[in-house]
Amino acid sequence: MKDKERYNHLNTYYKNKFGERTLKICIDAGFTCPNRDGTLSHAGCIFCSEKGSGELIRFSNFDITKQVQNFLNSYKGKRANKFIAYFQNFTNTYDSIQNLKSKYDSALVDDRIIGLSVATRPDCITEEIVNLLASYSDTYNVSVELGLQTSNDKIGKLINRCYSSSQFTNAVNILRKNNIEVIVHMMIGLPTETFDDIKNTVEFINNHDVQGIKIHSTYVVKNTVLANMYYNNKYTPITLEYYLDNLAYVVSHLRPDIIVHRISGDAPKDLLVAPEWNIHKKWVLNGFEKLLKEQNLWQGKYYKKS
Ligand code: SF4
Numbered sequence: 001m002k003d004k005e006r007y008n009h010l011n012t013y014y015k016n017k018f019g020e021r022t023l024k025i026c027i028d029a030g031f032t033c034p035n036r037d038g039t040l041s042h043a044g045c046i047f048c049s050e051k052g053s054g055e056l057i058r059f060s061n062f063d064i065t066k067q068v069q070n071f072l073n074s075y076k077g078k079r080a081n082k083f084i085a086y087f088q089n090f091t092n093t094y095d096s097i098q099n100l101k102s103k104y105d106s107a108l109v110d111d112r113i114i115g116l117s118v119a120t121r122p123d124c125i126t127e128e129i130v131n132l133l134a135s136y137s138d139t140y141n142v143s144v145e146l147g148l149q150t151s152n153d154k155i156g157k158l159i160n161r162c163y164s165s166s167q168f169t170n171a172v173n174i175l176r177k178n179n180i181e182v183i184v185h186m187m188i189g190l191p192t193e194t195f196d197d198i199k200n201t202v203e204f205i206n207n208h209d210v211q212g213i214k215i216h217s218t219y220v221v222k223n224t225v226l227a228n229m230y231y232n233n234k235y236t237p238i239t240l241e242y243y244l245d246n247l248a249y250v251v252s253h254l255r256p257d258i259i260v261h262r263i264s265g266d267a268p269k270d271l272l273v274a275p276e277w278n279i280h281k282k283w284v285l286n287g288f289e290k291l292l293k294e295q296n297l298w299q300g301k302y303y304k305k306s
Pocket residue numbers: 033034035036043044045048049052053089090091121147161
């Protein structure tokens with residue numbers, strides 16, 4: 001059993017890969033989402049906040065270069081010399097190729113930026129978009145974050161994500177054909193979810209050529225369908241104990257090579273409705289460490305190739 005880290009921490013991965021501490025610059029590039037603009041739906045995923053699954057307040061203007069420069073200036077002398085431009089809010093591949101290129105280029109304006117990371121939906125990945133992303137690979141570490149949340153398409157329908165698990169598979173295949181790192185998003189505590197759903201989702205993820213995972217608990221934020229469900233007693237948020245127990249299951253069954261990018265969601269404090277524990281990131285991080293030690297668990301302990 002590893003003495004130091006019981007799962008593959010992102011910071012360690014970055015340190016090994018880039019030789020030093022590397023930070024992400026979160027960018028709101030003013031994208032929208034087909035699940036928001038009426039192409040697929042106006043409602044969005046039932047948990048999606050007005051910030052579009054980003055942790056930042058939306059910028060009133062989307063001057064990408066300025067956002068990057070502001071971040072770099074604010075980090076002067078803070079012991080980080082390498083950065084990844086991270087397009088976070090909404091669907092960051094949902095535009096024309098020309099506009100995508102112009103937006104990505106606007107972020108890559110400083111020699112200290114060594115990576116380009118783009119969060120998107122599986123149905124917004126095409127060969128053409130992946131060719132564009134791959135064109136940055138000679139100079140930058142390129143990665144794509146793909147939503148999945150669950151492998152159960154019935155729950156997918158219920159949460160109104162408007163893409164199928166097979167579209168996720170298709171997107172991973174296109175990205176990996178072009179050697180682009182894939183980070184999958186998984187949520188615990190979705191409405192109607194059972195333990196079997198969590199089990200099947202980990203297995204589904206293990207069977208895909210993904211390099212990273214972000215896991216977080218389902219939380220309720222203002223002005224969402226999930227908030228209405230909560231107020232009408234149609235959704236009960238999970239407890240911290242439930243989350244940690246299931247997180248331990250996920251991590252101990254996860255493929256040992258996958259990098260764990262996140263185990264807690266950053267619910268915006270001003271918008272969070274429930275559960276209250278969600279704002280205490282340390283409760284999740286420390287509680288999880290404690291649980292792993294007590295139960296002598298580590299990433300992949302129970303992983304079986306299927
Ligand atoms: S795909 Fe992402 S941005 Fe679009 S509605 Fe769902 S959570 Fe929000």
